[in-house]
Amino acid sequence: MKPARALLFAIALATSLGAAAQYQWIDKDGRRVYSDVAPPADIPAKNILKQPRGSTATAARSAPAAPAAGDSAAAAPGASAVTAAAAPASAASGAGVDKALEEKKKQAEAAEAAKQKAEEQKAAAARADNCKRARSAKASLDSGMRIARTNAKGEREVLDDAQRAAEQKRIAGIIQSDCK
Template sequence: MKFVHWLLLGCVVAMPLSASAQWQWIDKNGKKVFSDQAPPPDVPEKNILRRAGSPPPARATFDASGGEAPAADAAGTAPAKARENAAAPKPSGVDKDLEEKTKKAEAEQKAKEAAEAAKLAKAKADNCALARQGKATVDSGIRIAKVNAQGEREIMDDTARAAEQKRLQSVIDSDCK
């Protein structure tokens, strides 16, 4: 009975190894693609880097001159594979989708800033117009009544009128440019 348990445990442990069968290829945009499915038929043979069930490609070795010297295997196919890999398009290291997203985000940020600036300019223009209208009213000399905190009407005296003129002039100075 113990042998059956060990055999079952071995099968369970070995099961994920069958899932490691993956394809690897370079798509038309130059990006590496990993999949458990075969690449589409429009992918050229030279762009397929790894097939399901095959071992990963051998790593290149470097010779003393600093150049890449492919390691030759028993069949002598490593130099041929090296030529195929050299002909394959190299990934540029820049993700086009990411670049587009960042450009789009920057454009949205600039649009938000422009909208905020326009909103601020409109508020300043409105404040300027109201301050000029209020100053014209105060300068006219007519009686002006204000409502106090208790809800009672009070007529402005000369000191309150002078203070209101100063306040309105400071608003005009800051918002009307």
């Protein structure tokens, strides 16, 4: 029975080695990333820490960089054809991701702007309502009529001159802040 267990363990170990084909790299933010998918094209070769044996990412990254505009005459014709063929493939794969990401970012910004605008409109409507009420209360206080209100105990009390002056001062502050 022991040889069967050893054989089973060896088979399990051998099959798990295929799952060890992992990539490891450092992204642009300095974080270590582990994945079974090759790193994006914008990750420089020096930031790739580990990759599976026989991966094609090594060949693509070891291709010479595209020559600068001033160096194009000095570059060999064969080398420029290789870099020209490699550049569109990497640019096309990265550009599709960037466009989708930029579109989502624009939509999120538009939604945030719409939300902020709705909040500002709601606040403006509340200020307009407060202004209208304060002006109405000021007109009542300025009319000279006796004003009564109900206190916390539910009793009716008439405002005296000191209370009337304090109420006029409070309403003047509301008008000053909300009626612009």
